[in-house]
Amino acid sequence: MANHTQAAGKAGAANVARPRGAGWVLVLIALAALIIAPFVSYPVFVMKLLCFGLFAAAFNLLLGFTGLLSFGHAAFFGGAAYFTAHAAKVWGWQPEWAILIGVAGAALLGLVMGAIAIRRQGIYFAMITLALSQMFFFACLQMPFTHGEDGIQSVPKGSLFGVIELNQGLNMYWFVAVVFALALWAIWLIVHSPYGMILKAIRENEQRAISLGYSVARYKLGAFVMSAAFAGLAGGMKALVMEFATLTDVAWQMSGEVILMTLLGGIGTMAGPIVGAGVIIALQNRLATSDVPVTVVTGIVFMICVLLFRRGIVGELADTRLGRMLGLR
Amino acid sequence: MAQASTSTEPRVVLTARGLGKDFFGFTAVNNVNLDVHHARIHALIGPNGAGKTTVFNLLTKFLQPTRGQITLLGTDITGTRPDAVARMGLVRSFQISAVFPDLTVLENVRVALQRPAGLHVQFWRGMGALDRLNARADELIDNLGLAPWRDTRAADLSYGRKRVLEIATTLALDPEVLLLDEPMAGMGHEDVHMVADIIRGVAQSRAVLMVEHNLSVVADICHHVTVLQRGEILAEGDYATVSADPRVRTAYMGSEA
Numbered sequence: 363m364a365n366h367t368q369a370a371g372k373a374g375a376a377n378v379a380r381p382r383g384a385g386w387v388l389v390l391i392a393l394a395a396l397i398i399a400p401f402v403s404y405p406v407f408v409m410k411l412l413c414f415g416l417f418a419a420a421f422n423l424l425l426g427f428t429g430l431l432s433f434g435h436a437a438f439f440g441g442a443a444y445f446t447a448h449a450a451k452v453w454g455w456q457p458e459w460a461i462l463i464g465v466a467g468a469a470l471l472g473l474v475m476g477a478i479a480i481r482r483q484g485i486y487f488a489m490i491t492l493a494l495s496q497m498f499f500f501a502c503l504q505m506p507f508t509h510g511e512d513g514i515q516s517v518p519k520g521s522l523f524g525v526i527e528l529n530q531g532l533n534m535y536w537f538v539a540v541v542f543a544l545a546l547w548a549i550w551l552i553v554h555s556p557y558g559m560i561l562k563a564i565r566e567n568e569q570r571a572i573s574l575g576y577s578v579a580r581y582k583l584g585a586f587v588m589s590a591a592f593a594g595l596a597g598g599m600k601a602l603v604m605e606f607a608t609l610t611d612v613a614w615q616m617s618g619e620v621i622l623m624t625l626l627g628g629i630g631t632m633a634g635p636i637v638g639a640g641v642i643i644a645l646q647n648r649l650a651t652s653d654v655p656v657t658v659v660t661g662i663v664f665m666i667c668v669l670l671f672r673r674g675i676v677g678e679l680a681d682t683r684l685g686r687m688l689g690l691r
Numbered sequence: 692m693a694q695a696s697t698s699t700e701p702r703v704v705l706t707a708r709g710l711g712k713d714f715f716g717f718t719a720v721n722n723v724n725l726d727v728h729h730a731r732i733h734a735l736i737g738p739n740g741a742g743k744t745t746v747f748n749l750l751t752k753f754l755q756p757t758r759g760q761i762t763l764l765g766t767d768i769t770g771t772r773p774d775a776v777a778r779m780g781l782v783r784s785f786q787i788s789a790v791f792p793d794l795t796v797l798e799n800v801r802v803a804l805q806r807p808a809g810l811h812v813q814f815w816r817g818m819g820a821l822d823r824l825n826a827r828a829d830e831l832i833d834n835l836g837l838a839p840w841r842d843t844r845a846a847d848l849s850y851g852r853k854r855v856l857e858i859a860t861t862l863a864l865d866p867e868v869l870l871l872d873e874p875m876a877g878m879g880h881e882d883v884h885m886v887a888d889i890i891r892g893v894a895q896s897r898a899v900l901m902v903e904h905n906l907s908v909v910a911d912i913c914h915h916v917t918v919l920q921r922g923e924i925l926a927e928g929d930y931a932t933v934s935a936d937p938r939v940r941t942a943y944m945g946s947e948a
């Protein structure tokens with residue numbers, strides 16, 4: 363037994379030379395997939411998938427890399443969708459500005475919600491974020507600009523920078539694909555930055571981080587606002603893609619869905635949330651035309667995920683030989 | 692006071708006056724007075740449950756005292772937050788080894804170095820920015836004999852090495868006052884000696900307050916001993932004085948019987 367642990371220790375040391383190089387292969391494959399996807403599938407479906415993938419990746423920045431479970435991310439996603447839709451439709455803003463106001467609004471909401479919730483731990487943190495996002499939901503239900511149950515319909519896609527008509531051909535798709543790729547890259551950079559290292563340390567041992575002089579609440583709030591902003595980017599884009607913004611996107615079920623996507627794909631991995639979002643969106647698409655209730659199926663998926671593969675699809679794959687070679691984590 | 696020493700007494704860096712803590716009516720610490728001196732190793736000993744860790748939690752402000760006052764380097768820190776206390780130069784280690792399990796040994800030490808180096812908020816820079824901390828980190832890692840495990844995840848280290856890593860991380864901050872809660876618990880013989888030497892070295896220019904159950908280590912390296920029992924100070928003085936005290940003997944016999 364003693365020999366065994368020693369060997370394990372050595373293997374651990376050997377593991378560390380993580381072959382980052384092979385990871386680029388995955389990135390290239392993903393980019394290639396992004397380019398051919400609209401030709402082999404419905405562009406609207408792929409765009410929806412990318413929006414939810416980004417939403418889950420934003421959520422994972424908080425859960426996976428900071429260790430905070432928010433149950434209120436729908437507020438940022440759906441809130442941004444309303445802001446963007448309103449700016450594009452009522453104010454006639456160009457899409458890039460409409461999306462930016464969505465991002466800014468989500469970040470501001472994140473700042474307010476985060477500042478209130480951040481001092482609580484674990485389940486209390488989750489409950490406060492849920493309560494605050496429910497308050498936002500009811501605000502959206504009452505405020506005139508959201509048009510209550512109807513939502514904001516027929517949102518114009520507009521022309522990007524005033525020159526690219528987004529409702530022509532695949533223009534919208536390329537726009538979404540580029541924003542998606544850049545946003546994921548930005549999230550990757552944050553996770554692999556000096557700041558990201560501190561976030562990881564806080565996730566790993568909050569007391570120790572405090573004893574090293576870090577005001578953990580500030581770092582957490584920073585991560586919360588960033589996560590909210592990226593979720594807002596996803597929500598704003600979705601409003602333009604689908605051409606509407608409704609209460610569905612701010613409802614608590616949406617917060618639950620993004621948790622499920624992230625868990626299913628693999629917490630704390632870069633690819634996991636996107637894979638998880640892909641599975642859930644594809645599932646919903648399939649079931650939309652059948653009699654099987656979507657909620658029941660997602661519930662079953664959730665249970666299988668928790669019982670059989672806790673690390674999620676990508677998390678489990680990362681621990682296989684191939685996964686290690688590709689540096690999936 | 693009785694010690695009319697010829698040399699001048701080193702300056703006091705950390706004091707506690709009338710320190711007390713109640714947990715829901717249970718008094719865990721009561722009327723504790725402490726003076727921790729620069730360039731001295733001060734031991735805090737006592738049977739299990741005596742309140743040693745609680746005293747540490749109070750001094751570092753991880754717990755808010757119910758009574759009393761704490762001064763660090765001349766500043767009253769009774770109402771200060773724990774992270775601010777750490778930034779002022781009072782850094783602690785934990786009884787249950789506190790490392791960042793998913794980070795490598797190098798990364799663990801670097802996390803401590805990042806803040807003083809101003810490399811803790813840059814979310815736009817790459818990890819390469821941290822490379823300039825490697826020299827200092829490697830020095831600490833070498834000094835504590837962790838070099839073979841530099842790139843190992845902390846979670847994969849043996850219990851004793853995790854403790855050594857925690858000490859390396861604590862030392863990385865180069866604090867004015869170190870509070871070590873049973874730093875040698877669970878370590879092998881060699882490591883105990885190595886860590887004892889390192890603590891002695893550090894205490895040349897720093898104050899150390901440590902909880903330690905290994906009395907031979909206490910006898911060996913500590914200048915001053917405070918004995919705690921049921922949350923109160925039972926005896927105080929150098930090791931010879933304290934170990935000769937009959938009350939201390941019964942307290943220890945009582946707890947070990």
Ligand SMILES: Nc1ncnc2c1ncn2[C@@H]1O[C@H](COP(=O)(O)OP(=O)(O)OP(=O)(O)O)[C@@H](O)[C@H]1O
Nearest residue numbers: 714717719737738739740741742743744745746786
């Ligand atoms: N957070 C807490 N809430 C309630 N009681 C506590 C708390 N922390 C400590 N205590 C109690 O205070 C007393 C002192 O505990 P403490 O951990 O300080 O002892 P210790 O001297 O460090 O013991 P050991 O040698 O076992 O580490 C114990 O009776 C313990 O149960």
Ligand SMILES: [Mg+2]
Nearest residue numbers: 743744745786
């Ligand atoms: Mg203790």
